[in-house]
Amino acid sequence: MDFSQIIPALPDLMDGMWLTLKLMVMAVVGGVVLGTVLALLRLSSNPVLSGLAKAYVNIFRSVPLLLVIIWFYLAVPMLLNWITGEFVAVGAFTSCLVAFMMFEAAYYCEIVRAGIQSIAKGQVNAAYALGMTYGQAMRLVVLPQAFRKMMPLLLQQSIILFQDTSLVYAVGLMDFLSSARSRGDILGLPHEFLLFAGLIYFVVSFAASRGVKHLQKRLAV
Amino acid sequence: MSSMISINNVNKWYGDFQVLTDCSTSVSKGEVVVVCGPSGSGKSTLIKCVNALEPFQKGDIIVDGISVGDPKTNLPKLRSRVGMVFQHFELFPHLTIVENLAIAQTKVLGRSKEEAEAKGIKLLERVGLKAHAHKHPGQLSGGQQQRVAIARALAMDPICMLFDEPTSALDPEMINEVLDVMTELAKEGMTMMCVTHEMGFARRVADRVIFMDRGHIVEDCSKDDFFGTPRSERAQQFLSKILQH
DSSP states (O other), X not given: OOOTTHHHHHHHHHHHHHHHHHHHHHHHHHHHHHXXXXXXXXXXXXXXXXXXXXXXXXXXXXXXXXXXXXXXXXHHHHHHHHHHSSOOOOOHHHHHHHHHHHHHHHHHHHHHHHHHHTSOHHHHHHHHHTTOOHHHIIIIIIHHHHHHHHHHHHHHHHHHHHHHGGGGGGGTOOOHHHHHHXXXXXXXXXXXXXXXXXXXXXXXXXXXXXHHHHHHHHHHO | OOEEEXXXXXXXXXXXXXXXXXXXXXXXXXXXXXXXXXXXXXXXXXXXXXXXXXXXXXXXXXXXXXXXXXXXXXXXXXXXXXXXEOTTOOOXXXXXXXXXXXXXXXXXXXXXXXXHHHHHHHHHHHTTOGGGTTSOGXXXXXXXXXXXXXXHHXXXXXXXXXXXXXXXXXXXXXXXXXXXXXXXHHHTTOOEEEEOOOHHHHHHHOSEEEEEETTEEEEEEEHHHHHHOOSSHHHHHHHHHHHTO
């Protein structure tokens, strides 16, 4: 085992980690926003809207993430081509980002829905009684409280997403794991580089997880 | 006196179960009306119908000339003019006390933040809680929270106030501080409709008492008539049970 070769490769690996983190953060933000919209639709009294949101969640929770990533890589350019009539280069990063956002939104939707439902009906009534519209009641009263309650769960889901970003190797994107693997192969040290990559994933995820536990305790007070 | 709230033959069902049957009454401007009755009699449901927090299927309610049941009515606008106080206070726990008082003033009435907070502080002073302006609701006692809730409703300059069992969730020693605020409000001429079991308050402050049982308005008379000789046997039973203690 020769771990000394990892040090000169660090700049390359950092590039990979940068892509991983960028993908994760953008996917979390997009996923939470889309998930919140889906949650509001799911809780809507309109059966068509809630049915559509429910179908969306069920579909994305029933297919493998890897499949969604590959499917978006192949389908998004084709779809854009079909809509705009001209060829648009989408790129692996964008298609992966869209895939993660849409896939994770299904999971965030369920977390946000539970969070909204945990806020007592009386709070909504109080907001209405003060003359707020549905949108104002949600935005100013319900969602701020719900997000506070949900924060540990949302972060936990985001840690899972951090690990799942490694699946982008399937469409040739150079994330942290891919860059570690390719470096290791080039130098003939695949085991060392994969062990190192595993260690980094563990440290980041475990530290984040401990951070969430700590936050959970603080929010509970 | 002109009628502020007029309730005309209101009927409401939860599925097959009828919670309100042909309820009719009215509250004049400046009048204080207490609604009482055994639990499950529909009194809370009726008062929530007045600002459309509960829908009703038949009849109509007119508040200051505007029909609550009309689908064309701008309900948020109507509700912003009707103050409501709830059994469980329902202050917003993520906001400070003064933010609780200011939020609807700025977002609903379009007042500036400074104006809204100044008005909030003034009302807090009035209910004796100015020192708590920058605390969160969870740091206040139940009685204090309910006084804040009353101030929050008053901050909207309401044309009338609805109280839905404002003291039922309070420890006994805190009930009076809330009733004192309500009494003062009544003396200033606020139009009030109060669902409450506080018969002492009704005796002191109410102009009229409505007694409800199983979704019907059984008794609707002046305070003196109600506490003198209620006409219905059901109201007599209720009073004898409640006044013994």
